[in-house]
Amino acid sequence: MSTTENLVRIAQLSCGAEYSGIQNEIDSAVKQVNAVMVYPEVDITDIDSIEDEFGLKVASPDLKLMMARAKSIVTGKVHVDAVFIATCFRCAEAAIVRSEVRRYINEKTGIPVISYSFTERTTAGTLLTRMEALTTTARRKSLLAREKQTGLTAGIDSGSTTTKAVVMKDNKIIGKGWVPTIKVLESAQEAFDNAMKEAGVTRSDIQALGTTGYGRFLIGEFLKADLMQEEITVNSKGAVYLADKQKGPATVLDIGGMDNKAISVMDGIPGMFTMGGICAGASGRFLEMTAKRLGVGITELGTLALKGNAHNVKMNSYCIVFGIQSLVNSLAGGSTPEDVAAAACHSVAEQLFEQQLQEVDVKEPVIMVGGTSLIQGLPKAVEELLKVKVIVPDNAQYIGAVGAALLASGFISK
């Protein structure tokens, strides 16, 4: 994040943030991405009439204020580059308003919007990736419009579980590296070295380097990267590029080792997105633990799941501890490993469906990316729940690295 970049004006539409004691955390995250929070002005009369105009009747006055502020943005009374919508976690009324206000602003203005439900434990660190994605979308539209990789570039994706690297030349992947993340820098160097070796190039040949994922800043500074970018924008770009769906709407789903991303994309640029990280039971980690319990490799779990029927196994909990316990009990009760593998995939897909997909508009094509998309039972479970065809592009596990290499090529002329 560079402080020399344009200041981005983000409108904060929230209910309860100041009383939850997290306003300071929000302000801190915003400051780190060189943005400023603004609170759209409204008249008292706007608040009085907003329920009829918006069409939603609510009991909490702060939610009325939120709707009136949204109207103020849509009617152009206030100019902002992006919108952050936040309400208390577990407030049903606020969840409805948050979702509808987000959709209203995005449909009427095309301004990038992110919504979030917070608790008092929400920190600036949690918000940072989201704010970074929001400001990047607002600030770097021309970079994100890039559809072809040019020259010789590389991308490194430092994930919580694995580190991936690719080297690309003239719109083709010519080298790949994949290693488990142990020490962030060393793992990145190893993956990068493997990719360069396969490509037959050295660091000095690489014209531009992009980094993404949890370790992006550390690695980016160490390897003198041209681009250090969060994974929401990078993965969106990588997904539509690899799936060859760069024009029009798309939905990108990425079930990661530690968190999940669901992103509504238009012409390769994220519009609305959500990043879940509240429960490990909805992550790749759950599948990893299931595979371990079944005594199979993580990739074998997918083929096993394809042969099974999730509905033959009763799962009492989504929790990574109690969910696994349900699976173990099922095995003890005579369930087949195939059914258990299918149930694990179904459980993760169901949580994504229940907890995250309301936050984005699911539009086809639905593209699943990341290492977990290769666990075949998982895209199948998502297909069954969403009732749409799910695309898993080739090299889906390298999505972040490919997106970073693609976007980095925009820095070559510099």
Next chain:
Amino acid sequence: MKVFIYPTNSLILYDLVERFGHEPLAIMQEIGKKVRTQGLDSPPMNMTPEDPKFGLKYAAVEVPSGVRGRMSLFDPLLSKAEAAIIVTEPVISFGCMGCARTNELVNFLLRGKKIPLLKLDYPTTEEDAKIFVYKISEFLKSLKPAEDKK
């Protein structure tokens, strides 16, 4: 007497309570303490993530943090309250706590305190406004006057 007002930031209620010789219990006092006390600078009210945890006295963790944060501010006021005036469905400019769930919880807690309680709807006509003020004044007159501040 110490009279809790709700909405607790209503300047009109605050003024009425004071005019009739009682001590209003209002949120401005609590926010004032937070803003004036040296420490973490966390605008606008210097509330920190620790505050909603104090609200756990009134509501469990599954209750939104915004409700619990407000309850942590109300706690000293509620514990001191000897009487209360609640105005329901007020317009925002009269005073507003922003959150309907908090309103419900505070109303419930005040009922349980078994203290003199006046609950009245916000007036929508001039005639109703006169009755509104009259009812409040009669209620306040019926309470024992506050002890002189030493």
